Amino acid sequence: MLSLTVFLPLVAALLLLVPGVGPRAARWGWVLASVLELALVGVLWWRYETPADGSLAFDEQVPWIPGVDSSYHVGLDGLSLPLVAMTAVVFLACAVYSVRDPDRPRSRAALFLALETVCLGVFAAADLILFFVFFDLSIVGMYVVIAGWGHGDRARSALQFFLYTFLGSLALLAGFIGLYLAADPHTFDMLELARQDPFAGGGTVAAAVLGAILLGLAVKTPTVPFHTWLPPAHTDAPAVGSAVLAGVLLKLGTYGFVRLGMVLLPEAWRAWAWVVLVVGLVSVLWGALVALAQKDLKRMIAYTSVNHMGYVVLAVGAAGVVSSGTTEARSIAVSGAVTQMVSHGLVTAALFLIAGVFLDRSGTYEIDRFGGLAGPAPRTTGLFAVAAFASLGLPALSGFVAEFQIFTGSIAAVPWSVVGLLGILVVSRVLLWTLQRVFTGDLGPSSRGFTDVGGHELWAIAPLLVLSLVIGVAPRPLLDVVEPAARSVVGLLGG
Amino acid sequence: MQSMAMRPLAMLPEMLLFGGGLACLLGGSFTARRRQWRLRAVAALALLGCAVAAVLGSLVPGSAFEGAFVVDGVTTAGRVTVAVATLLVLLLAGDEVAGNDRESETYALVLFAATGALVLTGARDLLVLAVGFLLASLPVYALVGLRRTARGAEAALKTYLVGAIFGILMLLGVTLVYGLAGSTSYPDLAARLEGLPTVAVAAGVVLVVAGLAFEAGAVPAHFWVPDAAQGSTGLAAAFVTTVPKIGAVIALYRLLLALPDTLAWGLLVAVIATASMTLGNLAAFGQEDPRRLLGWSTVSQAGYLLVPVAVAGTSDLALPSMLLYLAAYAVTNIAAFAVTTALPDVRDLAGYAGLLRRRPGLAVALVVALLGLVGTPPTAVFVGKLTTATAAWDGGMPWLTVVVLGNSLVSLFYYLRWVAPALARADPASGLTATRPWSARTAQLGAAISVVVGLGAGLLWALVDVSVLP
Numbered sequence A: 001m002l003s004l005t006v007f008l009p010l011v012a013a014l015l016l017l018v019p020g021v022g023p024r025a026a027r028w029g030w031v032l033a034s035v036l037e038l039a040l041v042g043v044l045w046w047r048y049e050t051p052a053d054g055s056l057a058f059d060e061q062v063p064w065i066p067g068v069d070s071s072y073h074v075g076l077d078g079l080s081l082p083l084v085a086m087t088a089v090v091f092l093a094c095a096v097y098s099v100r101d102p103d104r105p106r107s108r109a110a111l112f113l114a115l116e117t118v119c120l121g122v123f124a125a126a127d128l129i130l131f132f133v134f135f136d137l138s139i140v141g142m143y144v145v146i147a148g149w150g151h152g153d154r155a156r157s158a159l160q161f162f163l164y165t166f167l168g169s170l171a172l173l174a175g176f177i178g179l180y181l182a183a184d185p186h187t188f189d190m191l192e193l194a195r196q197d198p199f200a201g202g203g204t205v206a207a208a209v210l211g212a213i214l215l216g217l218a219v220k221t222p223t224v225p226f227h228t229w230l231p232p233a234h235t236d237a238p239a240v241g242s243a244v245l246a247g248v249l250l251k252l253g254t255y256g257f258v259r260l261g262m263v264l265l266p267e268a269w270r271a272w273a274w275v276v277l278v279v280g281l282v283s284v285l286w287g288a289l290v291a292l293a294q295k296d297l298k299r300m301i302a303y304t305s306v307n308h309m310g311y312v313v314l315a316v317g318a319a320g321v322v323s324s325g326t327t328e329a330r331s332i333a334v335s336g337a338v339t340q341m342v343s344h345g346l347v348t349a350a351l352f353l354i355a356g357v358f359l360d361r362s363g364t365y366e367i368d369r370f371g372g373l374a375g376p377a378p379r380t381t382g383l384f385a386v387a388a389f390a391s392l393g394l395p396a397l398s399g400f401v402a403e404f405q406i407f408t409g410s411i412a413a414v415p416w417s418v419v420g421l422l423g424i425l426v427v428s429r430v431l432l433w434t435l436q437r438v439f440t441g442d443l444g445p446s447s448r449g450f451t452d453v454g455g456h457e458l459w460a461i462a463p464l465l466v467l468s469l470v471i472g473v474a475p476r477p478l479l480d481v482v483e484p485a486a487r488s489v490v491g492l493l494g495g
Numbered sequence B: 001m002q003s004m005a006m007r008p009l010a011m012l013p014e015m016l017l018f019g020g021g022l023a024c025l026l027g028g029s030f031t032a033r034r035r036q037w038r039l040r041a042v043a044a045l046a047l048l049g050c051a052v053a054a055v056l057g058s059l060v061p062g063s064a065f066e067g068a069f070v071v072d073g074v075t076t077a078g079r080v081t082v083a084v085a086t087l088l089v090l091l092l093a094g095d096e097v098a099g100n101d102r103e104s105e106t107y108a109l110v111l112f113a114a115t116g117a118l119v120l121t122g123a124r125d126l127l128v129l130a131v132g133f134l135l136a137s138l139p140v141y142a143l144v145g146l147r148r149t150a151r152g153a154e155a156a157l158k159t160y161l162v163g164a165i166f167g168i169l170m171l172l173g174v175t176l177v178y179g180l181a182g183s184t185s186y187p188d189l190a191a192r193l194e195g196l197p198t199v200a201v202a203a204g205v206v207l208v209v210a211g212l213a214f215e216a217g218a219v220p221a222h223f224w225v226p227d228a229a230q231g232s233t234g235l236a237a238a239f240v241t242t243v244p245k246i247g248a249v250i251a252l253y254r255l256l257l258a259l260p261d262t263l264a265w266g267l268l269v270a271v272i273a274t275a276s277m278t279l280g281n282l283a284a285f286g287q288e289d290p291r292r293l294l295g296w297s298t299v300s301q302a303g304y305l306l307v308p309v310a311v312a313g314t315s316d317l318a319l320p321s322m323l324l325y326l327a328a329y330a331v332t333n334i335a336a337f338a339v340t341t342a343l344p345d346v347r348d349l350a351g352y353a354g355l356l357r358r359r360p361g362l363a364v365a366l367v368v369a370l371l372g373l374v375g376t377p378p379t380a381v382f383v384g385k386l387t388t389a390t391a392a393w394d395g396g397m398p399w400l401t402v403v404v405l406g407n408s409l410v411s412l413f414y415y416l417r418w419v420a421p422a423l424a425r426a427d428p429a430s431g432l433t434a435t436r437p438w439s440a441r442t443a444q445l446g447a448a449i450s451v452v453v454g455l456g457a458g459l460l461w462a463l464v465d466v467s468v469l470p
Helices: A002-016 A023-047 A080-097 A105-124 A128-149 A154-182 A190-196 A204-220 A230-236 A239-264 A266-292 A297-320 A327-362 A378-392 A398-413 A415-439 A455-473 A476-493 B008-030 B037-057 B073-096 B103-122 B126-145 B150-181 B186-193 B198-216 B224-231 B234-240 B243-258 B265-284 B290-310 B318-342 B360-374 B380-394 B398-423 B437-455 B457-463
Strands: A057-065 A070-076 B062-064 B069-071
Touching: A002 A023, A002 A057, A002 A070, A002 A105, A023 A080, A023 A105, A057 A128, A057 B457, A070 A080, A070 A105, A070 A128, A080 A105, A080 A239, A080 A327, A080 A455, A080 A476, A105 A128, A105 A239, A128 A154, A128 A190, A128 A230, A128 A239, A128 B398, A154 A204, A154 A230, A154 A239, A154 B380, A154 B398, A190 A239, A204 A239, A204 A266, A230 A239, A230 A297, A239 A266, A239 A297, A239 A327, A239 A476, A266 A297, A266 A415, A266 A476, A297 A327, A297 A398, A297 A415, A297 A476, A327 A378, A327 A398, A327 A455, A327 A476, A378 A398, A378 A415, A378 A455, A398 A415, A398 A455, B008 B037, B008 B062, B008 B069, B008 B073, B008 B103, B037 B073, B037 B103, B069 B073, B069 B103, B073 B103, B073 B234, B073 B243, B073 B318, B073 B437, B103 B126, B103 B234, B103 B243, B126 B150, B126 B198, B126 B224, B126 B234, B126 B243, B150 B186, B150 B198, B150 B224, B186 B243, B198 B243, B198 B265, B198 B290, B224 B234, B224 B290, B234 B243, B234 B290, B234 B318, B243 B265, B243 B290, B243 B318, B265 B290, B265 B398, B290 B318, B290 B380, B290 B398, B318 B360, B318 B380, B318 B437, B318 B457, B360 B380, B360 B398, B360 B437, B380 B398, B380 B437, B437 B457
Parallel strands: none
Antiparallel strands: A057 A070, B062 B069
8 A cells, every 4th residue: 555655656657658648648647646646645644543663554565685684665654644645745736836837748747756756755665775765766856857847057056966965865875884784683674773773872883873874864954054055956946846855855854864863873863962953053043044135036945945944953953852851842842843844845835836936927036026016916925925924934824833843842852942933033034025025015027917826826836825724723633643753753762 | 526626517608608709700701791690699699508508507516627717606696797798798789890890800809708707707726817817808909909990009009008017917926926825726825825924925916916907997907998998899898898897806806715814905905996986986077988988987886896805705795795786787887888889979978968859768778877887776786886885884894885985976976977968958969860779779778677686686686696615
């Protein structure tokens, strides 16, 4: 069942590549496959029951390279299921958004469907090598998206993206090899590694392995100071590419922090949690402040992503600062981190799709060239406003649920993480100011003749925001899934 | 005693290849130019027969020729890899060499050199090693020079000079070791070299290793590789950068196992490996000719291939990972060279602009092959690189793991310089109109095998018998 869910998009991609599939069939085929995929994920969610600690729901295992004890092993728990669902939603939104785009629809649909399989595979993987395979392929897929369908200086941005994130994935691989060799008997299986906890004694090797894994994930997330690949990649990627990159691919990094760092290396994580915490805080503040200075809409959104991912890193760092009596608080922080991943995925995907509308209508992302758009484009204004409010954490939207938990948990565990609240303040200023400059005031040069969002664009963007609203108003169904997993992770850290 | 027996049939695969080579050489004189494809069929049959004989031979492992040649799991894996790789190379001949006035000679030289690689694979005696070296290198000089162009001549001269120098050094090393140990047989070396002057032993071994470095195309004997890759025919380039490496790496592995623990021989190989990887990668950066770029890339790949040799005997993973990497590398490298022979008119990277549009099948093969050489999953080289990097760490050289991974990152840069124009939306370059069907299919076949082997690595891992006779 789970394997079917993971590989359904890939099968659809191969079907689309069969010669003779027309462009129209390709575009609608992509939508159909994404709807089916979402339905499958819905079934998974419906049948999901919280697995016992140290096991996974929908567990499937087939030996792959027995010589190094690596297997095709997939499964879900409260950390991965919400992200799998978010991935399916974001990819469906992209499919709908592209339904009228005439640019080589067949290969684009196939590429994105394959990318969807890869992303789902990372979240579902329970074997380090399998994780790495999907993780690495996500880079290749996104490289082709940017190089093939991007604009501007896309060749350069794509190359930078590939080299930079490949560095991260190789660091990750070095860490995996270290984990494998430390385990006795040697294994790449995540559950087995978590059971063995090979680095329970700490030591320099444990620190080096965690360092390599953290470096790999920090590049992917990205956190300051490894974030410089992100803005150019976003600026030159197509709208749907940006939506997937920010919505899903960044989560591969933050998800790894929890799944690899905290679960597989709890001792080392506790020892180095303060470093993670500080990196998170710096990302929060740096991302927010740099976003303030951006003139380009997409770069601005990209930097708010650095800021938002910073909250996640902050939370997982705080969760590792173990002291007695903070267990409950720290599990709230982890649960907030997972909620933030889901929330950011939905909201940022929406923001980038809206930015795509801007490029489509006026050929530019420059904030100063717009103004007074609320008149000619009321629907765009509404969508952007809701997305901005969700992003800055207004109550009743998903960002609030996430950030409230993150700060409640983090401040209780580490009081001085309150500094991070400044980030929320600055990002609010950034988003509100952008809202003002783009949508109110006199009509800017690029605002003239701006057609409002059309049918398929609305159908792509609005559901993302509706989901954000649903999570904001009724977070229980999501939290019921996330909280047991968060408690179990924090339990591993002890305290 | 069985080890003292002659058992000539144990070398049946080698004999089949050599016989096939002779048949091609003689038959060439009696076959009309347009019927020379028959000789290609003869060569293919000889290679198939070699592979079958190798598999059958694995049922009766043991040594032959009084222990000078050994048939074990490693020999079998090496033989099958060499045969399959040479078959793939032979497919390139379908359009590049067919009808050429040197067609039959090409087949003969390829088979002779492949025989040499096989002899290297099973050599358990320094004299047999020397014979293997000569048999593997002499045909290569001629093969490189077959295309009678200025570049081809230069490449042949360079290959010959470098090969001759390192061949002499190797013979000197063999003499030195024989003088010290009083034996050239591997099983005797460990005991007899123990306690002898370290410097003299080291000098002898280093010289032998240097000779094998020529065959492997590794630093410090790598100068001929980029020229040979650029100046010779695509078939010769694919062959000389693939098959001799297989024999040399396995021979080096056996040699290292046979040496006494008086010096850190593994470290010597690790240094060579590091130098090859790094130098090959850095030199590939600025190349505009895809063949020359691939030539440097094979120098760096030789470095990766030597990594498991460096931890021979200290990590259980060393041997299986080496065999897997050798097979993966052979298939992937040939696929990459096949792309260049499929497009004979394109001699620079910019000429690949718009390949995806004009020849999507070939473009996909190119991307799979090049990303495969980087070590991107799920290709075969990924599994090879993963396991060799693990073996290095396991064998007590974590720094070598870091070097492997770091160099993989560096290599990505120049492979992408080739991938990027191929995927670009640009108008197809003019040279893309003329393609050679055999080469194109070989490229696609190689890329497909690379992915299938990557996905089915576990099965291969289980199939390969990693026994090594001392």
